[in-house]
Amino acid sequence: MATDVHRTVSTTSRAQAVHVEGLSRSFDGRAVIDGLRLDVRPGEFVALLGRSGCGKSTLLRILAGLDRDIEGTVLVPRRKAVAFQAPRLMPWKKVWRNVVLGLPGKPQRALAERALAEVGLGGRATAWPRTLSGGEAQRASLARALVREPDLLLLDEPFGALDALTRIKAQRLVGELWQRRGCAVLLVTHDVEEAVLLADRVLVMDDGVIAHEQPVDLERPRDLTDPRFARLRARLLQRLGVDPTAEEA
């Protein structure tokens, strides 16, 4: 039986931001994650694809330290932050208070305002969450992650609920934040195009493990009309069991 280890590591002292080995997680006797291995380099942007229900969110929650009922080894940085598909803002707290919610010590408004400015919400610090649009709420949720100065940013389908245009803007923002901050990112998405657009490496999860891995060696900013982009996209769709030609039809 594997030893259960969930430890935090300093990324500066390690070659990896994330090191996962022999990770298993079962629900009611059914293994959703089954001997998974994963390494993420400091500063690397990794996208994680996989059919619905294959265990992506389960893996992300484990990396975030929200689920410790595991077998195997999980090494992650102490400074990590997570943003989910739903922004999860407390409606009775102003935006800036949501951003610093849970931080130790006295809530610092200036800190929140800096993070909000970084996501383009500089003027909304004292707004109530219900007055934000979907895209703004999602950006506030990103600010809440950034204010933690993470070495590892975990994103679980953060653009899933946004309309197409807002989604493109949010994707661009995440790309910029990543380049500026230099943190490692693990982005769970069901959107192959988004994965190829943003990631250094795209992983496909299946049967409880990382079943496929695809480096994306395209210069940034990426060009969706580049034939190499289309080839990568088609290959990944195939790995996901989607016929790329049928999808275009």
Ligand SMILES: Nc1ncnc2c1ncn2[C@@H]1O[C@H](COP(=O)(O)OP(=O)(O)O)[C@@H](O)[C@H]1O
């Ligand atoms: N707390 C839980 N209790 C029981 N089953 C769960 C729990 N969380 C996740 N599962 C199951 O684990 C599987 C993987 O779920 P999830 O990680 O959310 O998939 P994904 O994010 O890839 O869509 C699903 O079958 C889901 O029903």
Ligand SMILES: [Mg+2]
């Ligand atoms: Mg999920």
